[in-house]
Amino acid sequence: MREDDDPKKPSQESSGVSRREFLKIGGITVAVPLVAGPRVVEAAGEPVKVYGPGKVPVELTVNGKKHALQLEPRVTLLDALRDHLDITGAKRVCDRGECGACTVLMDNKAVYACAVLAIEAQGKQITTVESLMEGETLHPVQQAFVDNDASQCGFCTPGFVVATKAFLDRHPNPTPDEIRRGLSGNFCRCGTYHGIQQAIAQVARKGA
Amino acid sequence: MPDYSWPAAEQRSLIGKRISRVDAPLKVSGRAKYTYDVTRPGMLFGKILRSPHAKARIVSIDISAAEKMPGVKAVHIIQQPGSTIQWAGDEVVAVAAVDEPTAEDAVRAIKVEYQPLPHMVSDAEPPAGAGEAAGPLGEDDIWDALDQMPPAEVAKQLGQYGVSFKVTEDLLEDMKKYDVPSEVIEAARKATYHEVKEGGARSSYQKAVEQTQGDPDKAFAEADVVSEGVYGLPVITHCCLESHGSTVEWPDKDHLFVHISTQNVSGIAGQMAEPLKTPAANIHIHQDHIGGGFGSKFAADRWDITAARLSQKAGGKAVRMMLERDAELEVAGARPSAYARVKVAAKKDGTITGWQSQSWGTGGPGGGGMPPIPYIFTIPNLRKQHTAIRNNIGPARAWRAPNHPQAALITMAALEDTAAKLNMDPLEFFLKNLDITGPRRDVYREEFGVAADLMGWKEKWHPRGQNISGNIGRGVGLSLHTWGGRGHESHCDFTLHPDGSVDIKMGSQDLGTGTRTCILIVAAETLGVPLEAIKLQIGDTMYPSSGGSGGSTTIGGVSSSTRRAAVDARDALFAKVAPSLSAQAGDLECVNGTVRVKSDPSRSLSWKQACAKLGAMPLTIRGNNPDKSKPPDLTNSGVGGVQMAEVEVDTDTGIVKVKKMVAVQDCGLIIDLKTAESQCYGALIMGISYSLYEEKIMDRTSGRMLNPDMQFYRLAGISDIPQLVVHMMTGKGYDERGVVGLGEPPVISPGAAISNAVANAIGVRVPFLPLTPDRVLAALSQKAGA
Structure with a gap:
């Protein structure tokens, strides 16, 4: 720690993080001089990449x-x-x-x-969500959302579609309880959960 | 005269069927573009510095550091030093920069000195004796009142109290433009002007005049049973998932181009014209999709006007100004609270004879009006008095079915308590009193029958608190509601092209309620072609104007204007086609993509062949609603709905679980059954959300909202959704009424039905929504101590 306290040492300045800020972070032991790409410091015994602050x-x-x-x-x-x-x-x-609206x-x-x-x-x-379609054909999850009117304003829908696909990939035949737990990370304001439940049931029946 | 009336049941191939919404494929694939998704060339990012104080005077503003930052293209002071802030989160300074991080840094570099002033954010019961008699109304008071009370009441207050400002012709014109009822406009014109002393401190409490009907004292003296209680629900927010905002640019110095998240595409240009000193005709508004509004997105807001000013300063470049989540919850939409101490008088047989209420609530700085209590039931003897609390929580906005959920909760809870005191099944009690519910009473009666069957009410209802096993109490509750929902003013251009293609242009918006789908259903039904054969363009001021989507007025408006245009276009086509089929125009029909002779279907032309007879030019027809020259009236007003809820309450933890909800609803002729049912499912879910979780929690010390995020401003999630049963009343007695709106009605009753079910389950009323564990446990401990 002591040797790094030398303010003339370039590594910390060029890391873009001030020394004072560094000292606030517990457990940092050493700053490694830069190589190409992000700088690396060791924090809590682990190497950590330091980027920025610019682009x-x-x-x-x-x-x-x-x-x-x-x-x-x-x-x-x-x-x-x-x-x-x-x-x-x-x-x-x-x-x-x-809220889950940004799920990817x-x-x-x-x-x-x-x-x-x-x-x-x-x-x-x-x-x-943009890549789930194959050409002009909707993914089975997307088609089930359409069939069961699982969107209203539609702002939460892309997040829900992606979350549903990821969920069904892991639980192809979910129980109602698994659905409740597996999709509780997404919120809808219009109240389309009923349609979403039906959509999931449809995909589970047919197999995605 | 052409026959514009809706086709008879046996002739409908699309209307009233379950049809998937046409915009769904775009929405499920991420291709639907919302205002927030719009990127314009060279677009700048706008950010707003907001007041951390609920009430304060701005002493000084220093923007010099922000202006000098690289990448900052414009800084605009929204409220100058000397201005008084009335709520936390109010807009003070705005910046536009090349990217969002830079804009955030610039906001942080602005220095504002405030002189904090004493604020009030509470909406607790006014202390005894508090409250000045209502004084003359300011301009804002009138607009607030229009949001919050019936027009007749606004007119009455104007007559009684006068105004604190000089009413101008401009204001009266504005009122006309915003469809303010003429009785209010006349009352404003005649209102007496009272000078109000500058700086005269207004009381936080504005007491309305007591209203009395019949002889309440006698009714209570002679009552067999008097039930007393306190009921209410707090301020909640709209929490639209797409926050409010716009992307605004000046393509040249005289023209404005605005992408905006709005429920009111056709109305926005007019609102931006005055503050920006630009003719409305030069303002182009566009919106493809909107991520929720619920009543909070009718205006060009201050941040939208600010975006235009920033763009002006930045040489016309587009400025995106979308609210952050905390601002969205703090300033962009709140439903007024309402609370009441209620006494109900009844006879032994269950007849309601008297009502008395002292109510209070807040809609922010404007105070607000009394919800329409007692709701639906015209109780012969009553006395009621309301005190509006003016405070610093930020302004209220219309929230889906303004004032009705509040009125339903207060009324239906008080009546259910009365039934419990009489040891009556509330279903029996409500049915007994339906005679005083006005014109929809027979609808309610029929709907209660359907709902009781769907819920299994007879098997599930037990007297209060008598269905507890172990720590789980089970109960059922009910409520009923009404709404107007007549179609608004709507215009469209309907074009048949000689190549057989069809297009419709209408300045409406589709809130996600199925507006696009319903317009296409009406047009396709009328022309006998599939939905996909028609191109529909909406959401732009280049198209004929159509009303704002509020108060469940859209479906009646857009379906009526579309139907009239489609009938006229079809009949004009018949006239052109008739000679080649050797028939009279009146003998033709369009069915399954053909135009044919009714009496001899073998004499027919394909749709394309028929349209070719139009000649070289397309045929464009303007469709209007209302249009007295083209009867009949295709829309109507007034619906009735009933709802029932079943709950389980854990008496150890206070956790309420809704197990089942039933909604039975009429709305005249249904255009698309599928999206109509979705309105009801969605409303039940939104209702569960505000019944169990939602509250805009204000910190009395700092004056700020404590939960302006989506972790602590909790919405219901998929795990909260019980079995939902929706039944739409259709067929004879309903269809022939014409089209009536549905957005508001089903969201009115859930709070009351769920609160009543909880009271039934645990044997004691939890007075206030949301029915959180702490409130449930407090009610239980009070019951135990009683």
């Missing part, structure tokens, strides 16, 4: 396509998708991981895109 290069793989972007490290995956790639199916509603798949696992930083999503396969 940094970010590469995202979305729906099978690679995109090179310049983003501030604080930009969320959701905002990167919506404001930088014009992929707007995932919606911004609560912007803090509470990251390496096939449902995540809240507003609670993932774009820099954290690098090297992962991001799948959004």
